Amino acid sequence: xxxxxxxxxxxxxxSDRLIANNYFNLHDPAPxxxxxxxxxxxxYIMESVKSAKRYSVIFYKLKCMGADDKQYAEPLMYAIRxxxxxxxxxxxxxxxxxxKRNWILLAISIIVVIxxxxxxxxxxxxxxxxxxxxxxxLDIFAWVLLWHPIDELVFGWNKFLKEICLFNKxxxxxxxxxxxxxxxxxxxxxxxxxx
Numbered sequence: 001x002x003x004x005x006x007x008x009x010x011x012x013x014x015s016d017r018l019i020a021n022n023y024f025n026l027h028d029p030a031p032x033x034x035x036x037x038x039x040x041x042x043x044y045i046m047e048s049v050k051s052a053k054r055y056s057v058i059f060y061k062l063k064c065m066g067a068d069d070k071q072y073a074e075p076l077m078y079a080i081r082x083x084x085x086x087x088x089x090x091x092x093x094x095x096x097x098x099x100k101r102n103w104i105l106l107a108i109s110i111i112v113v114i115x116x117x118x119x120x121x122x123x124x125x126x127x128x129x130x131x132x133x134x135x136x137x138l139d140i141f142a143w144v145l146l147w148h149p150i151d152e153l154v155f156g157w158n159k160f161l162k163e164i165c166l167f168n169k170x171x172x173x174x175x176x177x178x179x180x181x182x183x184x185x186x187x188x189x190x191x192x193x194x195x
Contacts, residue, residue, distance in 0.1 A: 024038055
């Protein structure tokens with residue numbers, strides 16, 4: 001049985017001052033390390049990691065043309081990591097809201113089902129055909145009412161955990177500087193420095 005996921009994913013970037021400015025929001029006056037990422041740049045990163053699975057390792061590989069470009073590597077990586085850390089925190093807050101909302105909805109649904117299944121049959125006379133139809137309709141309504149919160153609590157949480165895991169990997173991924181490609185060799189699908 002073959003594994004169809006990438007063990008390591010490389011995101012290739014350039015640490016040139018002019019090119020790196022295109023990675024950020026042009027209207028953000030903050031220093032480089034505090035700037036917001038450009039939407040196209042974020043889309044590029046997300047497209048690069050769309051095949052990532054739970055155990056995939058992510059690397060940022062920054063190409064530096066000279067010694068001047070190396071000084072932009074650390075602020076660029078700080079901005080990228082800070083951006084995805086904020087996205088992770090936002091997703092965690094949404095996940096907490098999601099769980100709270102669905103637990104409340106489930107509790108309300110259970111209360112309504114208890115009222116429909118416990119109290120209404122005692123009020124209605126089961127001898128008449130109309131009352132039997134109402135009770136059967138209430139049975140169906142009760143199951144439909146319970147279906148959505150149970151479905152969300154059982155199956156809906158996975159997308160949040162997947163996003164949180166991915167944003168965590170993007171905010172903590174290591175970066176490798178590529179200064180001169182002839183000084184690097186490929187080892188296990190990742191580049192390592194050769195002195």
